[in-house]
Amino acid sequence: MATTATDSALANFLAHSLELESEARERYGELAESMDAHHNRPVADFFRRMAAEAEHHLQEVAALAGHMTLPQLKAWEFDWPDAEPPETASYEALHYRMSLRQAMQLALANEHAAERYYREFANRTGDAGTAAVANRFADEESGHAAELERMIAALPASGLHLREEDDEPHMPE
Amino acid sequence: MTDAIRLKAKDYKSEVKPIWCPGCGHFSVHNAITKAMAALGIDKDRTVLVSGIGCSSRLPAYVDSYGFHGVHGRGLAIAQGLKVARPDLTVLALGGDGDGFSIGGNHFIHACRRNVDITYIAMDNEVYGMTKGQASPTTPMDWDHSKLTPHGPGVRPFKPAALALASGAPWIARGYSGNPNQIAKLIAEAVEFPGFSFLHVMSQCITFCPEQTDWKAIVTESEAPPLADADEAAKQFLHEDGFQTGLLYREQRATWPPPGATAAEEGAPGKLAAAFRV
């Protein structure tokens, strides 16, 4: 079957979208487990919810890509604006005592980054079909961001010295 | 690689969940190891992760392969013994800066020199995390956050890349925990490199060295091909700030032991005994 320019541009876009969403899902899942291990239940639950949303979006992208042959890229062969995919929270941005507000702000930044990524992809690609899909994804991310902003606004104010604690760290080994 | 179902990175994670602090850089290395294994299509049953003791040395249990969690500082020795005895296996040794450069320092330099075909990933957070944050051999000399050395360790930190080069390591790279995909790429190259490959990962400790979150701003990524000239590399490794990442040095050197060294002689044990007969 001959591959058209549209197919090729779209396939590349969808490969990136799949990786973006699956990395987001994996990462939120891991962060939730790590928060579980450190007994920060509200943040763990929130990350789990974000993982579920990423999973939901992943299924949408997968459905779109279902009939296509996508390029098989290694983790480091994707083209991201930063070190990791836009919606993937850095492991290093966490602290076990982070508040729900901080967790949501982290997620909000990720949604904005994803929106920016999809929008820029839409502007950059010369393929109208791909641009349409990318813009649609960007709109969805924007919707998530707005929802997160509403949730953040509804939260009570959190303390300023969250990382302070009275006990010393443990010596496990 | 076989036509078997292609495994994804998450398929290489074990069911044991890491107990590292949220924010710890070692999560990145764990992520990168599984990504590299997936990219290489590595056979889980023929891969062994060996470690010593420390936060980072917990890693083997988190990967779905064979593993050996040994005693403090000796992971490299266990890994080399295993690889020499079982050349068919893929062997990775893992550990931290205290484990690898202090208590295990002698094994590190000799592993560089011996050039057994294993990969060594040192996760360097410049601190002993499991014992409450004491200075390690890579801690800056004025770091005064430990009760053990309240005025800072007061001695110059090791430069692991320079140490590895001087000891004969043929493959030297550096990664940063903020960039797991780059670490994954380096691990994949390290595993495929025939010989001892040393991957030094700057891996932040959020608990004892929160100031290391600043590393993000100073880390650079090298696009240049690795150096092959030891003089040039020595100059770079002795004078750099230690935050340049990428594959920094590579040379081809014969591995030890020579391939095929263990072919048995026909009737050998009997002949050995017979030699003692008068």
Next chain:
Amino acid sequence: MSTRYLSIAITGAGGAGVISCGELLLRAWAREGGRGLLRKAYGPQIRGGESAALLKLTADERYTAASRYDAVVALDWDNFTRFEDEIVLDADSWVLCDEAQALPPAVVAAGARVVDVPFDELAAACHPEGRVNMLALGVLGRLLGLPATTLAELAGQKLAGKPRDYRDAATACIELGAARDIACQLPVPPMGNKGAWYLSGNQAAGLGALEAGIRFVAAYPITPASDVLEWMAGGLERVGGQLVQAEDELAAINMTIGAAFGGVPAFTATSGPGLALMTESIGLAVASETPVTILNVMRGGPSTGIPTKSEQSDLNIALHGLHGDAPHLVLAPLDIADCVFTTGWAVQLAQRLQTAAIVLSDQFIGQSTAIVSEPRRCAPFAATPAQDPGEEGAYLRYRLTGSGVSALVTPGDAGHRFTADGLEHNEKGTPSSRQSDHQRQLAKRQDKLTAFDFGGDWAQIDGDGPVALVSFGSSAAAVTEAANQLAESGVATRVISLRLLAPLQTAALAAALEGCSRVFVVEQNHGGQLFHYLRGQLDFGQPVHSYALAGPVPLSPENIAQAVATVIAEATRS
């Protein structure tokens, strides 16, 4: 007293080659069917220092150090005082030396008979490259009735790599020595059966290990264990194994553990200081249930101690040196030939019980060379009923079983991946600090040793008299000899020589001591390490006495017999 053996000391300095002389003499003696032992004593110099070849030709294979010497062949007397404690002379002794050299006061005081053999002069006159040691070899060969042709042939083999002239000189000197009429009569013991073996205890231990399946050795040089490792380097090449020279003993034991984890039977050899460095990781082998065998060739301690001399003072560290509760195997070969059996047994036990085995040899049996009948071997263990590692993904590496031994898989086995751990763990191997896991795993590691049937080789028992002489390892020979002497004076003994020290077979030992009125525990160390260990393990119903004497001079059968006799005499009087 000297009817049972003939003892000859050959001493000299400055590269005279006394050790080669002793080796060639013993080899020629072996050719004729003789039995004998060669010990080597050295000054501290690496080259050119004073040396002594201490030969004991015997009618049987019970090899102890000679308590006196029938003959001393002194190629020179330089620094002879270093050996005065060991080379005891009396009026029945013969001294063959150049009379032009002044005799040491100790030799004069002993009143030994001196025969003039101007070694230097004769050798120089015989050939421009003439060697005094070859001349002495010819002289001694004649006194023992050995054919000069055999001596020359063996010397030719040994010197095969040397220049032609040099070899010719050796032959000429041997022939000249063999033709010389010496006014000296030596009590030559009878010959045994031909077809014997000629080897050192270190070689025997290496052979036992390779025959038992060892295919990986990690080595760090140390006196007096280096020659085990050197012999194994060559041996492993031939059996298809691999030796790694490690950077230190810490690496050596951990490389051994790594190879064993890979399913390749693995071994290392060391001496006291090295064993001390290895102990943390031997604990790792115990906790992770990784089979390793460590041969410890004991020398005088503590610290650097007396590296070239024998002692049995590492029993405590071998038994108790590991931190935590770390049950493991400790064995000790009883003599040079037994090094083959005991090391082979240790390897098989370690493999079967998935633990660490420490074998306590020592410098005396390790570095002495002897003529022995073909050594007994440890028969290969019957295969264990294959243990099923279970369904894929459900494997429990440290599963609690009736025997305490769990199914062991090695990397490469599909579907049974696990992480071995030195941290306390649950059955799966996942780290755990729970009371229940710790108690169960401790009990498992103990039970697998306690429940195992070690059979009858835990000790060698000779005699059934009421006086028990208990020892371990290489002391067995001196104790057996002491028992013979006691029997001559009417004291019937029961000699119990322990080969398996941990787990101590307490029930069997108690049964073996049944009916004994008195127990003597004999060992070559200062603190009575075996004595205290046995007293802690066993409720003795009879008086127990300690005979503990540190090196460097080997245990003397006469002194042991005398000490036992004195105690018995005193007990009878009171």
